[in-house]
Amino acid sequence: MSIDARCETGQDDPCPAVPPTGTVVVPRPGEAERHTAAVGLVTVDIAIPVHNEQKALPGCVSALHDFLHDGFPFPWTITLVDSGSTDDTRRVAEELALVRPRVRVLHQDRKGKGFAVRTAWLRSEADVVVYMDVDLSTGLDALLPLVAALAGGHSDIAIGSRYAPGARVVRGTKRALVSRGYNALLRWTHRVRFTDAQCGFKAARAEVIRPLLRSVADDAWFFDTEMLLLAQHNKLRLHEVAVDWIEDTDSRVVVRSVAAGNLRGVLRLARARLSGAATVHGLPPRPAPRAVHPDAVLAPGRPARTRRWALASAPVSLAALALYLRTRRRGSPSPGGPAPMRAGLAGGAGAGR
Secondary structure (H helix, E strand, C coil): CCEEEECCCCCCCECCCCCCCCCCCCCCCCCHHHHHCCHHHCCEEEEEEECCCCCCHHHHHHHHHHHHHCCCCCCEEEEEEEECCCCCHHHHHHHHHHHCCCEEEEEECCCCHHHHHHHHHHHCCCCEEEEECCCCCECHHHHHHHHHHHHCCCCCEEEEECCCCCCEEECCHHHHHHHHHHHHHHHHHHCCCCCCCCCCEEEEEHHHHHHHHCCCCCCCCCHHHHHHHHHHHCCCCEEEEECEEECCCCCCCCHHHHHHHHHHHHHHHHHHHHHCCCCCCCCCCCCCCCCCCCCCCCCCCHHHHHHHHHHHHHHHHHHHHHHHHHHHHCCCCCCCCHHHHHHHHHHHHHHCC
């Protein structure tokens, strides 16, 4: 496995004191003050998994590097993860790392998008880890909102969504139907609360994602979904960002084989949830919510409110139900028959408020 990291010092020598598996963060001259002002000096490592992408890689790195340099407020690194390429992708990546500051190359002989992302994220020493697809289908304007939700510790995982309110998507009808159908299947089988499992634009707090990744078994295209299903099952806080997304038709994805693998993964995760195998140990605990205002008057806990609501509502609701059943037994309910029941039920609900 080869790693190449370069400093922007005007020389071609590698950074001498940077561990080979670390995150390289070397500010340009004059940027130190701006980086010091960044929130908590949160460092960001952006992984781009590639397989036989010698054509797409130069444009991707150029656009992403320029975007980050022109105004991204956190110290950043780009990690190109060559995943078993058989063309010149590795050579192209290493050449880009020689001339682009804060770009490093990570090579692995094993193919698989999920394996590439997991390897890059587990090796990174950054505070926030990101991955995005090499085609840059997702607009980069969504990157800062994605990272900002994690930088302060508010959320654990942030994902780009093509189906969140405000998202704008340009894509073909066939793949749109397949994608929507898959996300609907996840809502039906796993009752997911996120809207888009497959958008290649995700980020996570490193301290949270490391123990979670060790429980993710898939190394291919189901990796994203498995990570999110495990995160939801273990009550991690997910944040969705509406994105602008334009389909790149030069794709390496074979829809039929990917769909079959996803279906097998959905069934496997359902069994894991039922057996308890989906529980991940070692996740950092989230502090319990507490009032910010020093003089806040706190409401009673949920169990107390539930008991009080039940005691107040039960008599009224039972009386309304008895009146309704009595009217039905007579065989000729009056036109206003159901109205007392509805009024009684409304009164029962109101009594608990």
